[in-house]
Amino acid sequence: MPEDDPFFITDGFRASVLVTAVETLQGYINTYDNLSSFPEIFLPILGLLREISEQKNMPNALRDKFKDVAELLKLKVDEHLALRRPLRMRKQKPVPIRLLNPKFEENYIKGRDYDPDRARAEERKLKRQVKREAKGAARELRKDNYFLLEVKDKERALMQKARAEKYGKTKAFLQEQEHAFKSGQLGKGRKRSR
Known part of the structure; x- marks a missing residue:
């Protein structure tokens, strides 16, 4: 279809693009939920999802879809953040240097092995x-x-x-x-x- 076709400016086309985008995002959320950097990657998208779902002219089915994906994303982010532990210094005793008492031989002979x-x-x-x-x-x-x-x-x-x-x-x-x-x-x- 040519770029200036009136089909591309219809509400049905716009809604189908939004549905495709949100379903793709949901697939990404399910695929990458085991990454340790998951919150840093997907938290910026959460704000956009909430903004789009609060639009006035949004159909109810699409609004519900956006809210479901936003809730799923929020749930996964909260799980990751709850599992994280803050970094802290370990309190461990320093390993002492091993000291050897020298053993002196009275009648030392060069070349002889004095190993016990x-x-x-x-x-x-x-x-x-x-x-x-x-x-x-x-x-x-x-x-x-x-x-x-x-x-x-x-x-x-x-x-x-x-x-x-x-x-x-x-x-x-x-x-x-x-x-x-x-x-x-x-x-x-x-x-x-x-």
């Missing part, structure tokens, strides 16, 4: 031993890697030396051939003029 709990001392000893063994294993692996690298480097150097020798021999042979060709010993080269 034997199981805990044994566990610490085993952990130290595992750590020491892991360090030793890592050290051995590093040594093996260094040794393997040295062997590979030696092999690589020998291969490069052999390759350089072969290259040198081949180059010398080719230079000899070139010299022989230029001097006329191999046929088609130019002959020396004497």
Whole structure:
């Protein structure tokens, strides 16, 4: 329908829009009634509902609908406000700092474990031993890697030396051939003029 259609200014259309709005609002109230911020969201709407229901030209059925939704909203808001507790400081005693009396050994030996709990001392000893063994294993692996690298480097150097020798021999042979060709010993080269 076009915007300037006379249907949009009729009382029936206006009433149907109000009914739809109030029923949608009622659905929102029922959906969001478990939110802790419910009163802050819906209290401003309560005043509008009461204003609209007090209009003079409002049909009685629509006025009753508005009043029912306003009462439902007021009831839910009151329930939420009744369940709220004011914030207050807790009165609790501060937890005291645990004090340990130092224990001094007469004949202290560095490295010895003086823990009275034997199981805990044994566990610490085993952990130290595992750590020491892991360090030793890592050290051995590093040594093996260094040794393997040295062997590979030696092999690589020998291969490069052999390759350089072969290259040198081949180059010398080719230079000899070139010299022989230029001097006329191999046929088609130019002959020396004497």
